[in-house]
Every structure is written in structure tokens, then in C-alpha cells.
Amino acid sequence: MKKFGIALGLVASLMGSAVMAEAIKATPGGAVNLVLLPKFLGILPFDQADRGAQEAAKELGNTGTYQYIGPTPENSAAGQIEMLTTATTQKQGVVMLSNNAGDQIAAVAEAAQAAGTKVVTWDSPIPSGKGESVFVAQVDFGSIGVVMADMVMSMTGGAGEFAVLSASPDAANQNAWIEAMKKTLAEDAKYKDLKLVDVVYGNDQSEESYNKALGLVDKYPDLKVIMAPTTVGIVAAAKAMQDEKLCDKVKVSGLGLPAEMVSYTMNGCAPEFALWSFVDLGYLTTYTSYMLATGAIKGEVGETFTAGRMGDFTIEADPGREGAKRVLMGPFTVYNKDNVEAASK
């Protein structure tokens, strides 16, 4: 049975590559009302996604409206639920959602779909996949786990204690990455001397993350690396280590924006970190949403489409969420002293 499944998978992927040759193209000039709804407003990655979304909307000649709206950080989950409800009332075409409300938003997303407003998630999906048309994934969540583990490996020299400083305890994306990292650590013997001592949450607030980072150092005297898979957390942790002159002892790594991380990479506080382009993520999400709303694609597994300058993408089953679908963007870049300055400009 398993073999049969693999065979089916092979056939499907062969068919996928066959279709690849005739990827579906968008018909420009359609009217789709788009809403880009980030977790909250006020941090750089989401503004970059906004830039990419605007670029795509312009390129597509979309005659519909485009709104970039979001809640305040302290009201993120309730605010997103409210804004998605409002967008449904407004009969918006597609809401592009970086979900921070977990499954609490699923019922509202299902109501949106029933009323004709599509919900395309990006950055962070709806965990159960309910009410979601498709998820535009930045990178394969499993591969983030490997990259995180490898960065810890290279910074500790292969052995030692490290801790994770994450965003909110409910962020579906961060939680999935941390799980993927734990799995990587457990499965490959080369990581056997790395010890994950704690996972703490700074809720993507600078000050809270800063204090949590210092708390980790106090609690674990032998800590070698703080792994922060969030752009807010990594900057706060690097600043905390720099302020306390701890950079020789505790290194910071994770997911960060080159522009915000360049000084910490050059001074050795955060010698290595990774990220993907949020501009591209916003761009690809907008192409996917536009093509879904105009009916060019149906949002079914196996469909391949062309997203402007970024090339061809195929909708596939999401391996991390049963029954859900994703478009995988990838890959991501590891930044260090050699390339961070160029990328930060």
C-alpha cells in the first residue's frame, strides 16, 4: 500500500512536471479587491511584504482596490478576527492573511469563504487549514529546522547548550519551525552533543524579547547560543548580548533582516543568521491571490502557474498540515560577514 502511495506520488510529480511546461499565466487587467492583513503593523518584514504585494498588483494591472491594514500588536488576534469579518462584509475579493490567531480565526475564515471572500495565508497559516484557500509558504518548514540546527552547530562548534527565543506561544509558523528543529536534532546523530535547554517567548515585542534573552543568560550559565526564529527577537537578543558585553560567550542566531542585523554580524554578536525575502513573499502571495480570484487557477493540488518575475510555482499538499495546500516559495539565504553588508543596502 505504501509502495502504491509512493508510485502515485511519482506519477503525480511527473504529471506536475509535464504541466510545468504549460504553466498557467495570469490575465492582467482584472478587478480583484485585495487586502493584505499582516499579524500586526509596525515591523519591517510586513512592510516589505506590502511593497512586494503592491509591485505585483501594479504589474498585473489590477483595477480593483488594494488595502494594507492590520491590528496593533497587543490586539493582534482579536484585531485580525475583526478585520477579516469586516473584509467579508465589504465583499473583498481576497484577504491575504499572515495568521496570528491560530485556529481561533478558522470559523471566521470559513464564513468569509462562504460569502465569497477568499482567504490566502502567507508567512503563517491557519493550523487546521480550515477556511484557507491555499498557504503561500516562505520555505519548507522542515528545511528551516535543518538550517536552524546547522547554525547552532557551527556556532557552538558542535557541542553545548542553546535556547530558543521565539515570538508568541501561538505563532503557528515559529512553533512549526521549532518542532522541525527538535526533530532534526533528534534524528541525526551529528547533533547529539547539542542541548536545547529552554524555549521562551518574547511575543515579538522588543523590550520583552530583550529581557527574555537576558533571563536566559542568567538562568543557564553555560548557554552558548540563543536561537531566535523571529526578526524582532533576534535583534533584541543581539542588542542585549552587545549591551551586556556577552557576545564572546553567547552568540545569537536565527531569522533576521540583513538591514537590522548588519552591525551585530560584523561585530560578532550574531555571526550567522538566515532569512527569505518578504518582498518576494508578498509578491508571490498577490499573484496567487489574483489568479485564484480571477479563476485562472482553482487552488487545486497539481496546478502550476507563473508568478511574474519569480517564475513557475505548483500548488501541492502541505506536508505539515493534513488536508491543507501550499505554494512553496523558497529558498532562503544564510547571511554572515561575507554577504550581510551587500544585502543590507
Place this chain on the structure above:
Amino acid sequence: MRLKSWEGMLALLFLATLAANAVLAPEFLTLQNQINLFQLSIEKIILALVMTLVILNAEIDLSVSSVLGLSACVFGYLVHEGVAAPWAVVAALMVGPVAGLINAVLIARMGIPSLVVTLAMLIMFRGVARILVKDQSMGDFPLWFTTLGQKGFLGPIPLSLWLFLGFSVGLGVLLHRTGFGRQVVVIGTNAEVARFSGLDVARVKTTLFVMVSSMAALAGVLYAARLGSVRGDAGVGFELDVITMVLLGGVSIFGGKGSMAGVILSILIILNLRNGMALTNITGHIQTGVIGVLLILSVLGPNLWERVRRG
């Protein structure tokens, strides 16, 4: 007389908001939007009704949002553990009186200020909620339960909205037409005088804290039903919105002055204003700012009015 004028002002402000919304947002007057407008804040508005009595009594309860969260999490946890949903509802509702009694004993019997007690409980109950559900979402509630929270109950109006209507009338009558209501206000005006005139101050305060916590527990169950899923952060920060609604309604933070009609008007203004701003695509930061300005004006307004009147 002063209060009447404040309510008159609120009524005008409400009509102005309605008119602006109707002109600026074509979707505003649709039935679904009107229902959504109440549904989205239902937990806060039923809490504001009881909070009115608490603040009139010159007390405050900051712990309501954590009691709400705890109730929602108790429900989610029990369903997750296989307890039948009706029993989980009962258990979640029991969180209310228990939490209320803890608050009441510390405040009314031991004489610790309610600001301090309920701040501590805000932190403690939230902690218990988070311990209970860890970092997970708990969902997959029975269909009848989420239907009650999301769909029409009698006609298109959801159950929670009927509850709000019922509580508005019931609590309005309790406050303005009963001996208990008069005691609440008299104690709020001057607790010492009330005590010397033989009122059982502790008993009234205990009743109020149990009432407000019970309402918070009910709000927690409604929250779980509305969203079909709960997390440890359910309702975080709601207490500030609830208190804003009460204060904008003209209830004095020092107790003794205010009316249910004012608070209901204030609820209508805040909900409509938020809805109108959302429909015209005004973003979260500005919405919060506008509500803040409104609150300052609501505190300044009656004071300035008083000064003008006295010359």
C-alpha cells in the same frame, strides 16, 4: 441634570456616528454587518453592563478578562479531555462565582483595595489558564455549541445578542428600580455614611464581585462558542475596553454617579465608531487612538461642563 446632559451629548454623538457610517460605508446598514458589529465585541459589552454597577460602587474589577480566559480554557481543556460539552459548560460557568468570591473576600472582608486585588487576580487567573492549555489551541467543539455561538438563534439574531438585550434591561432595572441598586449607588457615593446608616456594605460588594465574575465566566463560554477554538491568551486586554465603555458612558471612576442608559449609549458609540472606521479601511493604530481621545474627552467633558455651569 448634569448627567442628563451627558447622556444627551452621547445620544447626539451616537446619531452623528450612525449618520457618518451610513454615508461613508455602503455596507454599514446591512443586517449582517449590524449583527457582526455586536458579535465581535459581545464579551466586552455584556461585561461593561455589570462593570457599570461595580464602578458605581466605587470599586473596580481588572480581573474580568482573565476570568473570561480561564473559563474559556476550562471549557476547552475539559472538552479536549473527553468531558461532554454540557458538563464542560457547567464547569466553565462555575469559574465565575469561585473567582468572584475570592475577589470579594479579599476586598470586602479583608479591606484590600479592589485595584490591587483584581490586578493580582488578573495575573493569577491568566497564569492558571495558560498552565491548563499550555501553548496550544483547543478546538473541535461540538457543532451545536459553535452553532449557538456563530449562527442565528431566534431569527438571524445570535444567542449572545439576545443575552445582551436581556441583561441591558435586567441590569438597568436592578440598578435604577430596586433597593439593591440604590444601595450600590449610596455605598459608591460614601461607603462610611452607608455603613453608619446600617447598610451591609460587605454583602453588597460581595454580590457585585460575584456578579461580575459570573458574567465574565459566561463571556468566556460565549467566546469559545463564537470562535470555535480557545487559547491561553483568550480575552487578553479586554478589561481596558470594558472600563473604557463604562467611563465614556459618564460613570464616575470615584463611584456614585452614572446610569445604565449612558453606558449603553457609550457601547453603541464605540461599536459603531470601530465598525465605521474598519469599513472605511482605517487601520488599527488610528482606531485605538480615536477611542483614546474619546475617553479623555469623556472624562474632561463632564468636568468642563460643571465648571461652565458654575461660572
